[in-house]
Amino acid sequence: MRISHRDEDAAVRLAERLTGLRANREVIPHNPDQSVRWHQHDYPTAIARWNYHPEYEVHLIREGSGRFIVGDHLGTFEAGQVTLIGSGLPHDWVSDLKPGEVIRNRDAVLQFDGQWLRNCAGLMPELVEVEPVLEESARGILFTGETATKAAEAIEAVGKSVGIEQLHHVLRVLAIFSRSPQTDRVLLAREWFQPQLDGEAAAVVDIALEYIFANHSGPVRMSEAASLVGMAEPTFSKYFRRATGQNFSDMVRKLRLAHACRLLEQTQTPISEVCFEVGFSNLSNFNRHFLAETGLNPRRYRFERTKQ
Numbered sequence: 001m002r003i004s005h006r007d008e009d010a011a012v013r014l015a016e017r018l019t020g021l022r023a024n025r026e027v028i029p030h031n032p033d034q035s036v037r038w039h040q041h042d043y044p045t046a047i048a049r050w051n052y053h054p055e056y057e058v059h060l061i062r063e064g065s066g067r068f069i070v071g072d073h074l075g076t077f078e079a080g081q082v083t084l085i086g087s088g089l090p091h092d093w094v095s096d097l098k099p100g101e102v103i104r105n106r107d108a109v110l111q112f113d114g115q116w117l118r119n120c121a122g123l124m125p126e127l128v129e130v131e132p133v134l135e136e137s138a139r140g141i142l143f144t145g146e147t148a149t150k151a152a153e154a155i156e157a158v159g160k161s162v163g164i165e166q167l168h169h170v171l172r173v174l175a176i177f178s179r180s181p182q183t184d185r186v187l188l189a190r191e192w193f194q195p196q197l198d199g200e201a202a203a204v205v206d207i208a209l210e211y212i213f214a215n216h217s218g219p220v221r222m223s224e225a226a227s228l229v230g231m232a233e234p235t236f237s238k239y240f241r242r243a244t245g246q247n248f249s250d251m252v253r254k255l256r257l258a259h260a261c262r263l264l265e266q267t268q269t270p271i272s273e274v275c276f277e278v279g280f281s282n283l284s285n286f287n288r289h290f291l292a293e294t295g296l297n298p299r300r301y302r303f304e305r306t307k308q
Contacts, residue, residue, distance in 0.1 A: 036112040036170045038158045043095050043106040050092040050206040056117075056137060057085040058110035058173060059093070060155045064103045065262075066095035067213055067255060070140035071189025072245035074254045076262045082148040082155070084177060086137035087114055089189065090202070090243070094213045108155050110173065117174075133177045140188035143177065147184035151176045193245045201243045204229050208240060208248070216255045217279045222248045256280065257293045264302040271298045 031037065037055075041047060043064070050069065061081040068077045070091045077093060085091050095103055114134065121127035133141070143151055154176060157169040208225045225248065226236035241247050246254075256278040263274045272283055280286035290298050 035116060035167060036110055036158070038108070038110050038155075038166075040105045040108045040159065043093075043103045044097070048093065048107070050090060050202065050209055052088055052090040052202070053111075054087050055111045055113055056087055056134065057091070058151075058155060059083045059085060059091075060108040060152050061093065061106065062108060063106055064095040064097075066093060067258060068093040069209065069244075070142075071193045073140065073188035073190075074251065075142075075188075075258050080148060080152060082143045082151045083188075084133070084137045084141045084143070086134070086140065089138065089140055090205075091140065092206075092209060094209070108159060110155060110158060110170065112170075127174075129178050130174050133174075133180075136185070136187060139191060139193070141177075142186040142188055143180060143184055144186060145184045147176060147180035190245070201239045204231070204236065204239045205243045208236075209251075212252055212255060216252060216259065217277060220252045220279070252279075253289060254293070257290055260286070260290065260298070261294070261301065261305075264298055265305045271302075274298065 029037070059082070061077055061079055063079050065076065065078045068075055068081075068091070070083065070085060071089055093107070095106065097103070117127065117130065117134070121130070151173055154169055154173045158166055158173065161169055207229050211225050211228055212220055222233055222237065226233045229236065231239070237248060240251075244251060260274050260278045263269055263277065264271070269277070275283050275286040280289070287297055290296075290301070294301055296304065
């Protein structure tokens with residue numbers, strides 16, 4: 001089987017990842033001089049992949065747009081997106097790129113050990129205020145509205161400061177999250193989502209996601225995804241479902257519907273054209289799946305979102 005040549009850069013990245021199906025459990029380097037790790041990175045880059053780690057992660061997208069997956073939730077992102085990812089929750093952001101394009105410093109990221117924060121709360125009881133939002137982050141939290149705007153500014157301030165001043169801005173980020181209204185919080189993964197991860201399963205899913213993201217507007221076949229990782233379809237299907245909490249076809253459908261939502265919100269493209277652009281073969285099938293996923297038909301969805 002051959003994958004589509006629609007995105008040659010994605011195909012190259014797929015081939016590179018086939019050279020080592022090892023753990024996508026990201027190892028966060030420890031700095032004894034800092035309580036929290038702040039860093040920024042380009043896209044694409046080696047660490048920008050489907051991964052998980054025990055540390056909590058605050059994630060800011062500075063530039064570009066694309067698709068993201070947190071646990072079993074799949075959606076689209078724009079510049080300014082702020083999320084809090086709980087311990088051990090798999091996640092990935094895949095930007096829409098032109099061939100050969102690199103987005104410099106796309107992400108600003110804060111990562112911290114939950115035990116560090118709990119130890120601090122034992123000495124500074126005011127920090128207990130943070131516990132409820134950390135519990136919610138087990139599902140991943142997308143912050144919106146004024147909360148996202150304030151948090152983005154505070155995240156950037158962390159990277160521009162050192163010492164006590166830097167710690168002040170870290171606590172400011174946590175305070176913004178903790179005091180945010182529920183209307184500014186979107187919980188992402190299903191409450192019962194429990195991935196079963198090991199190094200090989202994580203790497204298999206990472207490669208499969210690259211294939212889906214590169215080809216979602218056209219034919220996407222599980223047989224092709226399985227062939228990319230050298231697996232029989234039944235084995236691949238088992239790995240994929242175990243790691244993501246959903247089957248391969250559900251993931252493809254959710255990605256197409258997420259793309260359709262963005263087109264309906266941001267363009268005036270006729271609904272019939274949106275249907276085919278995101279990979280559905282007929283309009284009635286598209287309308288049925290869209291209604292089941294969002295609770296609205298495409299026309300009503302566009303009206304509701306564009307009037308806001």
